[in-house]
Amino acid sequence: MSEGVLITGDQNPLHLPAKKATDDTQWRSLDVGAEADYFLLEVGSESEAYRIIGLVRQKLLPAVYLKPLILINRGGDVSKSLQDQVDFVISSQQLEQQLPAKLLDEVESINRRIDALQEQRLKADTNIALRVVRYLYSRDREVEPVASIQNRGGYTFTGIESLFGGHDQSIWQTLDFLNSQHLVQTRFVTRTHQCASCGCAFLNFKETCPQCESEELDADDLIHHFRCGYTAELSDFRQDDRLVCPKCDQTLRHIGVDYDKPSMMYHCRSCDHRFQEPEIVTTCFDCHRTAPPENQIHRNIEAYKLSMLGVNAALYGLDSLFASILERRLQLLPLDVFERFIAVEKARIGRYKVSHSSLLLLDIKGLEEIYLTLGERTSEVYEELANLFYAMLRSSDLISSRNESMFLMLLTETSPDDAKIVEGRLSSGVGELLKASLGASPEIISQIVNVDNALDLTEYLESFLSEHHAE
Amino acid sequence: MLNDTWDFITGLSAAQLISYFWPFFLFDLTRYVVFDVLILTLYLPRRKRNKQRRAEARKLLFHEKPLVSVIVPGKNEGKHIPRLAESLTRQTYKKLEIVIVDDGSDDDTEIICRKLHRDGKIDQYVRNEVRGGKASAANTALYYSTGKYVIHLDADSELRYDSIETILLPFYMDANIAAVGGDIRVANLSQTMATRTQAIEYFKGISTGRTVSSMLGILRIIAGAYGAFRRDTLDRLGGWDVGPGLDGDITMKIRKLGLKVVHEPHAVCYTNVPTSFRKLARQRFRWDRSMVRFRARKHVDVLMPTSNFRLSNFIATVENLFYNLFLNFKWWFYVAQVIFFYGALLQHIIVVNYVLYTLANLAEFLVATVLLRKTLRKQDLLLFLYLPLMPLYTGLYLRIVRTYAYIMEFIHKASYADRWNPWKVSRVVKKDGL
Incomplete structure (x- = not known):
């Protein structure tokens, strides 16, 4: 039986004695509810709801900020934006009976994913990118852009908005960063024009005179009277509320039958110029900069969903740039998939007893700090490292990573002795490359394990980590 | 056989000559040769005497320097416009405003013209997305x-360097002149046999024919390809009415206002004509039908003794109807007469007619040469080699096309079904009997 924590706002709290309740004050001071299954939100207004959702989503522990949120609707409509920010909306009647089984299933599925973070779920997350990655992982869905006049970019991502403290620009920056690291996959949704100088999507598109740039234009349709061939602007035909041909005095009856409008003409009130193709300019509502549309930014608006690398990052921390380069170059596998391959390989070797495969572990100490030394050149060094890995491994080998600097390689049909050769070459190659770039050799720890029935990858990694990363 | 024909000719009495060849002697020789020569013997000295007046008119023109709008309506004519715009920059009269109207082109016309407009080569480009026909584009x-x-101006024409100056002079010589027709010459005359015969025809019909009509005050058409109008007159008329044949129509309407229209043989405009007899037939089919539609129907009122009656308009229409319409049917009557009554002499009559008409053509060509001598080019003069083909061209080919066109227009009002106008327009004007 799942159990939730009820959070009430200031006004009209619902009394639900069956639930463990906490009020706003308690909630602010304590990380209560880390062990609860969900939070029930019972508030008097939408603004109250946003405030409390913000409080939850900005908590530090994944076990708290990722928690499923269920909003109790006490009647009336719940805005789409609010619906997007909570996981479920239920009516107070539903709450008095029993929560629907389907909802509980979904709550459980979110919680299963939170549990997969293991001990990390109770360690504070301060990195906003990692928090987004973990949120996307726990919800296992795409976050979609929603058009919004509140957001100067014209779009917001209501699904993850509450993770950010209302700084909408940082949502874009974070998603751009995740995309650049290949932690998310994108799907094209639409395109916007944004101000090239301030990024604001609210641009005023205006027609102007190509001769004097004035915006004070009149536009008039040209009328062609079929009967007599007379052609002039609409205003010449106007007589009271009728259209009368100035040439033959006939009243125009139906467009398409006795007359049509073959084109339109603009007239500049400022310089008297007549033209058919006005210049289009855009002015930013925010910074007031004016530019032709082609000089503004055309931005693709996309929906985001975690990539395999993103899933790995959610489970084991944010992968480094290196990992993303490796993923691209070597098809770095998520660790759980790698574990599955190890299990298959173990079973295959155990059954046929004819071949050997080896697991090679390479731990490059301090690799994550390389950025501090090399700055923007880091990616070049990573590319070189990736090339080195690529050159040493065969297409039948598999590679995964445990964190930014620890790499696991399954060398199929390779005895531990042969694996030693690969290990030697890889260690010295990596060592030399990093020495040449950083000026000092990093500490490289490598181990080779025979893949057989005795190997338990999780256990092995834990013992390795406790031995070498005790601090 | 030629000896037989010679004997046949020498044996003819005057009465026989007339009865065998009456169409030639009574109509064609008198109207197109004798008449032209007589009138031109009056015209040429008069033009010479007018030299001083022309010089004064020129002074007035260049003193006033009025803005002259060159309007070029058309569909899918973009390819011709750069050349046309370029040729207009070489005119001796410079104060021009070039207005191109694109009547729903579906080719690159818009791209070409917008660029010319941006580059300042043309002054105004108006694009009508929906085709409305020549009249609406001109309007x-x-x-x-x-x-x-x-x-x-037609888009595929080219003007002689002094053409605009020349076509404007009559306005400054007579305040009653409201429209001046330019002299249309064939630009692509050396291209095919069809273009050569048309070039000769243009010399005779337009250069000489219209100069003579103009002298007599019965000019009934200012060519659409090149004509100059006073704006106040066009505004009074509300511009052009629906064609085909809108150029003849507007000329008639100007005449009805009591204003003069004249032809200026030295205002030269070179235009491209149909290159095959098949295409030419289509063009003439359209032109000839409009003769019936406008002279015999729309403007038939000029023949009536109303308060608006003017002898010159009456004569202009009667002459047109008589020489084109009546004599055209007369010709078939003559053919029947020869076959049924003089069947035995058929071959002699054909040969003699051929020779007579070739000689007449030669005479007309000489007249044109004298009239246009200043503006003629070498290739124009070489056309005399093709004169023997003209009896076949005018006597047979054009007559057949014309007869067919007249019959179709009289019986079926075929001009209303012409794709030259969009159907939406033809439907309305046919219903209203315009």
Whole structure:
């Protein structure tokens, strides 16, 4: 039986004695509810709801900020934006009976994913990118852009908005960063024009005179009277509320039958110029900069969903740039998939007893700090490292990573002795490359394990980590 | 056989000569040779005497320097416009406003013209997304042009360097002149046999024919390809009415206002004509039908003794109907007469007619040469080699096309079904009997 924590706002709290309740004050001071299954939100207004959702989503522990949120609707409509920010909306009647089984299933599925973070779920997350990655992982869905006049970019991502403290620009920056690291996959949704100088999507598109740039234009349709061939602007035909041909005095009856409008003409009130193709300019509502549309930014608006690398990052921390380069170059596998391959390989070797495969572990100490030394050149060094890995491994080998600097390689049909050769070459190659770039050799720890029935990858990694990363 | 024919000719009495060859002697020789020669013997000295007046008119023109709008309506004519715009920059008269109206082109016309407009090579480009026909395009151009004089020009024509100056002079010699027709010459005359025969025909019909009509005050057409109009007159008329044949129509309407229309043989415009007899037939089919539609129907009122009656208009229409319509059917009557009554002499009559008409053509060509001598080019003069083909061309080919066109228009009002106008327009004007 799942159990939730009820959070009430200031006004009209619902009394639900069956639930463990906490009020706003308690909630602010304590990380209560880390062990609860969900939070029930019972508030008097939408603004109250946003405030409390913000409080939850900005908590530090994944076990708290990722928690499923269920909003109790006490009647009336719940805005789409609010619906997007909570996981479920239920009516107070539903709450008095029993929560629907389907909802509980979904709550459980979110919680299963939170549990997969293991001990990390109770360690504070301060990195906003990692928090987004973990949120996307726990919800296992795409976050979609929603058009919004509140957001100067014209779009917001209501699904993850509450993770950010209302700084909408940082949502874009974070998603751009995740995309650049290949932690998310994108799907094209639409395109916007944004101000090239301030990024604001609210641009005023205006027609102007190509001769004097004035915006004070009149536009008039040209009328062609079929009967007599007379052609002039609409205003010449106007007589009271009728259209009368100035040439033959006939009243125009139906467009398409006795007359049509073959084109339109603009007239500049400022310089008297007549033209058919006005210049289009855009002015930013925010910074007031004016530019032709082609000089503004055309931005693709996309929906985001975690990539395999993103899933790995959610489970084991944010992968480094290196990992993303490796993923691209070597098809770095998520660790759980790698574990599955190890299990298959173990079973295959155990059954046929004819071949050997080896697991090679390479731990490059301090690799994550390389950025501090090399700055923007880091990616070049990573590319070189990736090339080195690529050159040493065969297409039948598999590679995964445990964190930014620890790499696991399954060398199929390779005895531990042969694996030693690969290990030697890889260690010295990596060592030399990093020495040449950083000026000092990093500490490289490598181990080779025979893949057989005795190997338990999780256990092995834990013992390795406790031995070498005790601090 | 030729000896037989010679004997046949020498044996003819005057009465026989007339009865065998009456169409030639009574109509064609008198109207197209004798008449032309007589009138031109009057015209040429008069033109010489007018030299001083022309010089004064020129002074007035260049003193006033009115803005002249060159309007070019058309569909899918973009390819011709750069050349046309370029040729207009070489004119001796410079104060021009070039207005191009694109009547729903579906080719690159818009791209070409917008660029020319941006580059300042043309002054106004109006694009009508929906085709409305020549009249509406010309009227659109008229509406957006501002010049005191309006020159209507076909896109595929080219003007002689002094042409605009020359076509404007009559306005400064006689305040009653409201429209001046330019002299249309064939630009692509050396291209095919069809273009050569048309070139000769243009010399005779337009250069000489219209100069003579103009002298007599019975000019009934200012060519659409090149004509100059006073804006106030065009505004009074509300521009052009729906064609085909809108150029003849507007000329008639100007005449009805009591204003003069004249032809200026030295205002030269070179235009491209149909290159095959098949295409030419289509063009003439359209032109000839409009003769029936406008002279015999729309403007038939000039023949009536109303308060608006003018002898010159009466004669202009009667002459047109008589020489084109009546004599055309007369010719078939003559053919029947020869076959049924003089069947035995058929071959002699054909040969003699052929020789007579070739000689007449030669005479007409000489007249044109004298009239146009200043503006003729070498290739124009070489056309005399093709004169022997003309009896076949005018006597047979054009007559057949014309007869067919007249019959179709009289019986079926075929001009209303012409794709030259969009159907939406033809439908309305046919219903209203315009």
